[in-house]
Amino acid sequence: MGDHLLAQEGTLKKPNNPEATRRQKCATSFSDLPPDVCQSVSDVLARIGDKWSILTIAMLARGTMRFSELKRSLGSISQKVLTSTLRGLERDGYVSRIVTPTIPPRVDYELTELGRDVLIPVTVLATWAMEKRDLVERSRSEFDQRDHV
Numbered sequence: 001m002g003d004h005l006l007a008q009e010g011t012l013k014k015p016n017n018p019e020a021t022r023r024q025k026c027a028t029s030f031s032d033l034p035p036d037v038c039q040s041v042s043d044v045l046a047r048i049g050d051k052w053s054i055l056t057i058a059m060l061a062r063g064t065m066r067f068s069e070l071k072r073s074l075g076s077i078s079q080k081v082l083t084s085t086l087r088g089l090e091r092d093g094y095v096s097r098i099v100t101p102t103i104p105p106r107v108d109y110e111l112t113e114l115g116r117d118v119l120i121p122v123t124v125l126a127t128w129a130m131e132k133r134d135l136v137e138r139s140r141s142e143f144d145q146r147d148h149v
Helices: 018-028 035-049 051-060 067-074 079-091 113-145
Strands: 095-100 106-111
Touching: 035 051, 035 113, 051 067, 051 079, 051 095, 051 106, 051 113, 067 079, 067 106, 079 095, 106 113
Parallel strands: none
Antiparallel strands: 095 106
16 A cells, blocks of 8 residues: 555545545445546456456466467467457566567467566465355355256
């Protein structure tokens, strides 16, 4: 929470600029977000919330990878979906694409500073998902076995 929102020992300091106020509001009261901010947050979360984006970012956390390495590491992803995912991640600033002019050209992908930064919440979410997957699967099984009329 940079931008002078934190004073000391975690106490909030009143921001003196509109952008900081908007960010503070976003961080403290999601239910009161104005529609334009809500849409903007939604657009960011749509990219990061996509399963292939999360998995691609997680794979690239290991280091620079070629397209074929990523595809192998991700398993069941199609070439078309991986291409689209990488383009979206590059467009949003999470991934950089490095082309080496050889024959054939070598293309590598790596996380940018923003991509490494997003690893923090993504890792927390992925860890939570691994820890809770048995509970979710059990809940799904119980739900599916009930008579839903």
